[in-house]
Amino acid sequence: MVTIADLSDKPKYTIKSVSSQTGVRPVTLRAWERRYDILTPFRSENKYRLYSDRDVAILRWIKHRVDGGLSISSSVSEFKAMQQAGNLPEIVPNLQPTNNSRQANSTAHYAQLLYKALAQHDEIAASDILREAHAIFDLTTICLDVITPCLIEIGEAWHRGDIRITTEHFASAFLRGKLLTLLQAYPFRRGSPTIIIGCATNEQHEIGSLILAVLLRRDGFRVEYLGQDVLIEDLIDYARYEHPALVCLSATTETSAHELIFMQDKLSKIKPSPLFGFGGRVFNVRPDIRGQVPGIFLGENLLDAVKAIHQLLKA
Template sequence: MRRLLSDFVDDPIYNMKAVEQQTGISAATLRAWERRYSLVEPKRTASGYRLYSDRDVALLRWVRNQMTEGLTISRVVAMLLAMRQHAEPIWIDSEDAAVTPQQEAPVPPPSFVQPLYQALAALDADRADEIMEQAFALYTMTTVYVEIIVPALVEIGEAWHRGEITISTEHFASAYLRGRLMGLFQAYPNHHDMPMIMVGCAPGERHEIGALIFALMLRQHGYNVIFLGQDVPVGDMIETVMHERPAMLCLSASSASSARALTELASGLSPLGPSAPLVCYGGRAFDQDASLRHEIQGHYLGSDPRDAISAVANLLSARNGYSV
């Protein structure tokens, strides 16, 4: 089966590590090709990270396969330029779009957790930047979110409870990570033609990093995502839903009290009838106390945000046939 290169989505969503894994082209080679041939022109996040689109990845696979057939990179680039100058369509065969097996990174992701924690505990933003940049260069963004940032944040919280760091240090760490994640969230395009998903924190819930990571992952997967932030009162939440009419509302709670504050939400949304959004929830409160899941009307998305993304897709597909 063949597809036109122009049919591939051009939204920037993949970091360099993900492109390496999907194309088999090393980061060093890719950067050299960009400098010398302008083969692809990735977008940049506010922090300077390269982001590539499905179209970029498809083109790079096409180039890789041409070279496998014996052509040099300069010959492939010349052929590509000629095709573009004559407005010839570029067809991508199914084998060109095949994903190459992922190669293991030289060190496991958890090895970054303690260094990141130590940098944040020392209020050393420069060192934290270095660690984050190394992690993003080695792993996919989702891996960095789930296996490095979240565990480091948990360690920060536990250190505060043990009295090993001050509340000001905990606030610094949270502010630093929130800033990095919000920069990425704002760098990704919002797909206004896709179902709207609102993501926020339950009333009284001040810990928003988990919800922000989930909102970022949803936006990366092509949804129209509105991030409401921390401590959203039920009344304001209902008013916003009534006005915006999202397809889904996803809420996070880390404590039982903030989780139980969501019990009034279902009755407040009842006037919308069948057009009411799907209500989903997650967070440490629901992960640690399964009984809370029966007190709140809605769908528990699980403890792993990667599984939660799949659950969102299944729920939207079952209700309205949406897919991304």
């Protein structure tokens, strides 16, 4: 087992070389350094950045987490926590494509193509890219490894000032539309357990919840999707008549996470009581908030959430 700590910290690679070893563009590398304080590369006499094998391994580890759907800030926080605990992770092997056909089939490649099409407001190209991806990958892979990283890149690009807010809105509206079409394409099964999915009060970020709804409906659950900014009191009232097996709400911001604090208590007054599950970005970035919300934290990513829900409802 080789950990990042085992690698040399001798400066030797230029930013261009690091970019081709890790697949992270130089502009993104500089932004990550500036914004997240991940690395402080050595500066050569002519002020060029020089990176060590350890730096490359750190970047590859972070990129691997980001490609897996975690946001850059969560990935960095996770890395820093391990670093502070003196427990650096194992190295991630270099999976950079070595030839064009491998590249053409990688999910990162499709996420990038989708990002470019959406950044240019090219709806036709974006639809074609998704159609092509559907022919190669399964639904879970498309949702988690193409759509999610594309959206995260959209957010990062907006944050860097590379794209305007209008473009970010265009991209999320486009992807939301595609996901809703998928959701409605799956049959609504009356006999199976009902799961109600939506976003906490004040929460506008709905794509995570929507993906979860699509994946669970594909798996045969009866899923009702409520969308953004759900009014808790009214939902409780509805649950009293509908008797769902599970109510699942997501939060991205701290304000909306706080809206969930009394949810479990209110649901427990309904007999039989529905289970209450939650998740979303804020609980990954601020794990301490998980403990403030009574209920079941369903996991840091949507794949774990799907698995946890299968387990819960099987029991």
